[in-house]
Amino acid sequence: MTSIPGNLQAVRRRVAEAARVAGRGVDEVTLLAVSKTWPAECVREAAAAGQRAFGENYVQEGVAKIAALADLDLEWHFIGPLQSNKTRAVAEHFDWVHSVDRAKLAERLSAQRPVGRAPLDVCIQVNVGDESSKAGVAPEEVIGLAAAIAALPRLRLRGLMCIPEPDGGEALLRARFAAMRALLQSLVGAGHAVDTLSMGMSHDLETAIAEGSTLVRVGTAIFGTRTKLSEGAV
């Protein structure tokens, strides 16, 4: 048995404590509730407990949930891998995209963002561990991609996102997050008005906040362990 309101409260406490330990204000860290695989009623329950920002990984599932919950004032973040042929639905329905890792994707999102909506907030996903199997740009390519995004009229570059390798241990994790913070600083130095470090999940949000995370993406600790049963549900 999991209680979404109770879990949310516990996660908020973890975030607040991590911020306090890091000497940061609790309002410097946004909690993104990752609702992938969980049905719309679970999102509704979290929203009733005061949660406003939600993250989704799959385009169709996310769009269906956004439609089912259109009566609520929620903010929707696309955080999964994105294929070029699925950008339109994301540009039309989401508020943020955290997984931009190539100029072509950014160009399509900008071209397809409806004029009636605010510019799409985007983060560049960084392959901070430099693993060949993972999504994200190499750290040395971040500056170039940031310049390309900044030139697009319907996108607003907000910062950087990463998913470090899960099994590297605490010291490596910390080094990865620190490298992300330095990369964000280099973007500021290059004149970009960026303010977002999207890093930290259920198991490592404390370490991420210690290294400057401004947005933690938390699924399991709020909604419970994802199973085959919850996969693809709307």
Ligand SMILES: *Cc1c(COP(=O)(O)O)cnc(C)c1O
């Ligand atoms: C699923 C997912 C999360 C949430 O992970 P948990 O371990 O369940 O907290 C965060 N970020 C991304 C990109 C994800 O795909």
